[in-house]
Amino acid sequence: xxxRLRRTMMFLNAQRASLIKDAYVYKPDSIIFDLEDAxxxxxxxxxxxxxxxxxxxxxxxxxxxxxxxxxxxxxxxxEDVRAAVAAGADTLRLPKTETPxxxxxxxxxxxxxxxxxxxxxxxxxxxxxxxxxLGVINAYNIxxxxxxxxxxxxxxxDYMRTxxxxxxAEGIEMLGARAQLVIAARAAGxxxxxxxxxxxxxxxxxxKEVKLIKQMGFDGKSIISPKQIPIxxxxxxxxxxxxxxxxxxxxxxxxxxxxxxxxxxxxxxxVDVAMLEGAKRTITLAKASGIYEGDL
Amino acid sequence: xxxxxxxIAGTLESSDAQIAIEPGSNGIELTLSSNVMGQYGKQIxxxxxxxxxxxxxxxxxxxxxxxxxLDCTIKARVxxxxxxxxxxxxxxxxxxxM
Numbered sequence: 001x002x003x004r005l006r007r008t009m010m011f012l013n014a015q016r017a018s019l020i021k022d023a024y025v026y027k028p029d030s031i032i033f034d035l036e037d038a039x040x041x042x043x044x045x046x047x048x049x050x051x052x053x054x055x056x057x058x059x060x061x062x063x064x065x066x067x068x069x070x071x072x073x074x075x076x077x078x079e080d081v082r083a084a085v086a087a088g089a090d091t092l093r094l095p096k097t098e099t100p101x102x103x104x105x106x107x108x109x110x111x112x113x114x115x116x117x118x119x120x121x122x123x124x125x126x127x128x129x130x131x132x133x134l135g136v137i138n139a140y141n142i143x144x145x146x147x148x149x150x151x152x153x154x155x156x157x158d159y160m161r162t163x164x165x166x167x168x169a170e171g172i173e174m175l176g177a178r179a180q181l182v183i184a185a186r187a188a189g190x191x192x193x194x195x196x197x198x199x200x201x202x203x204x205x206x207x208k209e210v211k212l213i214k215q216m217g218f219d220g221k222s223i224i225s226p227k228q229i230p231i232x233x234x235x236x237x238x239x240x241x242x243x244x245x246x247x248x249x250x251x252x253x254x255x256x257x258x259x260x261x262x263x264x265x266x267x268x269x270x271v272d273v274a275m276l277e278g279a280k281r282t283i284t285l286a287k288a289s290g291i292y293e294g295d296l
Numbered sequence: 297x298x299x300x301x302x303x304i305a306g307t308l309e310s311s312d313a314q315i316a317i318e319p320g321s322n323g324i325e326l327t328l329s330s331n332v333m334g335q336y337g338k339q340i341x342x343x344x345x346x347x348x349x350x351x352x353x354x355x356x357x358x359x360x361x362x363x364x365x366l367d368c369t370i371k372a373r374v375x376x377x378x379x380x381x382x383x384x385x386x387x388x389x390x391x392x393x394m
Contacts, residue, residue: 050372
């Protein structure tokens with residue numbers, strides 16, 4: 001599904017048998033099986049074959065299965081695509097994307113693999129990690145270049161290196177890239193995801209960062225540990241007031257559209273169809289958070 | 297599939313299995329060690345032999361050290377060891393013999 005709940009995208013080294021066998025118990029919205037940076041160079045084949053067998057065998061209980069493939073300039077990427085598509089992966093994540101061409105060349109390879117392995121053409125989605133200044137500048141062109149692209153993600157590690165800076169608690173060094181990517185994603189009508197937070201002992205700092213990126217408009221966050229999941233899901237959960245307002249909007253929009261009315265007021269607020277999508281998203285988040293008791 | 301050299305795949309970590317394989321000349325010679333030999337030893341041997349058969353490996357000496365691996369992990373490690381031993385790195389037969 002191109003548009004689905006993706007608050008948490010949890011990275012796992014695809015080569016580690018103990019990690020991939022039951023990651024679903026933590027209930028992230030997506031699992032990112034990593035064939036790239038987490039895997040040692042001499043284990044790329046092992047991770048790929050391990051991924052293939054896991055995806056063909058293990059039931060991940062509806063969690064989206066994303067595969068981070070190696071860069072297209074490596075000898076590994078083509079076989080990564082073949083293995084992931086043959087295994088039935090939901091989405092392929094491209095690292096270090098800088099131009100639309102980076103997407104299109106891989107998309108062609110995905111389509112070729114779909115035909116080779118009898119996967120319905122177009123079924124395999126893509127997402128792009130933007131990790132350099134050039135990628136940030138090209139973010140909108142990347143975001144709108146393919147129907148398969150469900151989202152873009154900012155990757156801080158390489159971005160910091162290429163920007164000649166380091167991560168700070170305040171995140172000022174990430175502000176420009178984060179803003180640029182969210183704007184590009186919204187303009188292109190796709191999703192946008194924030195980078196990982198690597199200091200696993202600082203849950204206060206993590207919470208602060210999640211609140212920041214949610215307020216900026218990100219749809220979710222890449223994570224590296226199960227213990228980060230409940231915090232993200234908590235921060236992304238709508239408040240009772242937000243839920244109530246969303247319910248009112250949805251019911252009122254439905255009732256009024258039946259009467260041919262397009263603009264009206266609810267509790268003194270002007271409401272029109274443009275607010276329907278946001279209200280529906282609120283209800284979806286509330287359901288996913290396990291806090292919705294209504295009937296919409 | 298013809299094995300050209302010795303190869304190892306997997307680790308001795310919990311939930312994993314380590315496979316060592318080398319060219320043989322007397323069919324399949326399999327040795328297995330597992331901490332759940334009594335309950336799953338037979339099943340593990342079946343998975344290993346079926347995987348080798350599917351890959352058309354007819355002669356090999358293979359040693360398996362199981363650390364509580366799922367069948368799909370054992371299969372993955374055997375496949376990896378075989379392809380390494382056969383020096384095959386691309387155009388693997390996904391969805392066909394795997």
